[in-house]
Amino acid sequence: MAAVVLIAIVGFGIVGVLGYFSWLAAKKRREALAALAASRGWTYTERDDRYVDEFDGSPFGTGHDRRATNVLSGTYDGRVFLAFDYRYSTTEHYTDSDGHSRTRTETHPYSVIALQIGAQAPNLSVSPEGFFGRMVGRLTNNDIEMESEQFNRAFTVHCEDRKFATDVLHPLMMEYLLTLPDLAWSFRGSSLVTVEAGQHSLETLDATLAAIDGILDRVPGFVRTSLGLPET
Numbered sequence: 001m002a003a004v005v006l007i008a009i010v011g012f013g014i015v016g017v018l019g020y021f022s023w024l025a026a027k028k029r030r031e032a033l034a035a036l037a038a039s040r041g042w043t044y045t046e047r048d049d050r051y052v053d054e055f056d057g058s059p060f061g062t063g064h065d066r067r068a069t070n071v072l073s074g075t076y077d078g079r080v081f082l083a084f085d086y087r088y089s090t091t092e093h094y095t096d097s098d099g100h101s102r103t104r105t106e107t108h109p110y111s112v113i114a115l116q117i118g119a120q121a122p123n124l125s126v127s128p129e130g131f132f133g134r135m136v137g138r139l140t141n142n143d144i145e146m147e148s149e150q151f152n153r154a155f156t157v158h159c160e161d162r163k164f165a166t167d168v169l170h171p172l173m174m175e176y177l178l179t180l181p182d183l184a185w186s187f188r189g190s191s192l193v194t195v196e197a198g199q200h201s202l203e204t205l206d207a208t209l210a211a212i213d214g215i216l217d218r219v220p221g222f223v224r225t226s227l228g229l230p231e232t
Contacts, residue, residue, distance in 0.1 A: 029199075033070050036202055042074030051084055051112075055188045057123075059110055059195065063088035068112075076209045079216065080116040082191075083209075085109065085199055111200040113208045114193040115216060119227040122161040124168060125186035126177065129156035148174050154181055164223070173218045180211050192216060 030046060037044035051068035052060065060066075071084040087109045096102050129143075144157040144165050151174040159165035169177075177183070185194045192212050200208065221231035 029201075030070060032202055033072060037072055037074070040074065042072055045071040045073075047071070048084075051082070052086065052088075054082070055112070055114070055191070055193055057186070057188060059086070059088065059108065063090045063108065065089040065107075072205075076115065077213050079118075079213065081114065081209060082116075083111075083113045083200065083205055086112050086195075109198060111196045111198060111204075112193065113200065113205065113212070114188075114191040115209070115212050117187065117190050117192055117216065117227070118229050120190050121187040121227055122159060122164045123187060124157075124159040124161075124165055125184075126155050126157050126169070127184035127186075128154065128182055146174060147171070151178060154178060167223050168219055170218075170220060173215070176214060176218055183208075183211055185212060185215065 034044045036042070047067065047069045048071045049066070049068050051071060052066040054060075054068075066088040067086070069085045069087070071082070073080075073082050075081065087107055089105055089107050091103060091105045093101065093103055144159060144162055145152055146157065146166065146169055148171070151169075155177065157165055157169065183194065184196070185192060187193075192215060194208055194212060224231055
């Protein structure tokens with residue numbers, strides 16, 4: 001019995017220590033993001049749940065207890081941007097091996113980084129894809145094939161307007177995206193959005209903003225004009 005009590009005490013102690021270090025890391029990250037915002041003239045808000053409904057599509061609108069925290073907003077290279085931590089929870093009810101009813105809640109964290117396009121655009125998504133995903137896309141006719149086989153092997157493209165997709169994904173754009181093989185992005189409404197599992201660091205925030213800014217820089221002038229934007 002004493003051994004069981006000792007093990008329980010040690011277990012609770014380990015959980016407590018891990019919880020403390022997790023809290024400390026989150027606090028340091030909040031402070032670093034706030035300091036970054038102050039140094040660049042951006043706005044930092046610790047929590048603003050208005051943004052949980054900012055974009056359509058996965059993972060938004062899923063589960064419960066949806067939150068938007070560590071919200072950064074401002075301008076990057078002259079474009080309005082938004083970045084925040086998004087999370088939601090799912091609850092599962094099940095029966096264990098002894099016939100007892102149990103409940104398990106899991107939290108799903110995501111990093112959201114977006115640049116405003118300046119106008120509504122057709123939904124277009126480009127994501128890294130493996131062999132299986134490419135085969136499914138081809139069988140279901142959901143994967144738009146581009147002229148570059150190298151690009152087709154690296155990415156899956158979805159868009160209801162195929163012409164818009166091929167206009168945006170011209171050869172120089174595809175060449176640029178091949179230098180960003182792990183980047184998944186999409187046009188959602190009037191923004192170019194990236195959503196990744198987990199949280200972004202200050203370094204990945206800057207890298208992602210630079211990457212998607214480069215995508216918008218490469219959208220052809222005639223496409224911009226068709227959206228009602230200046231050519232450059």
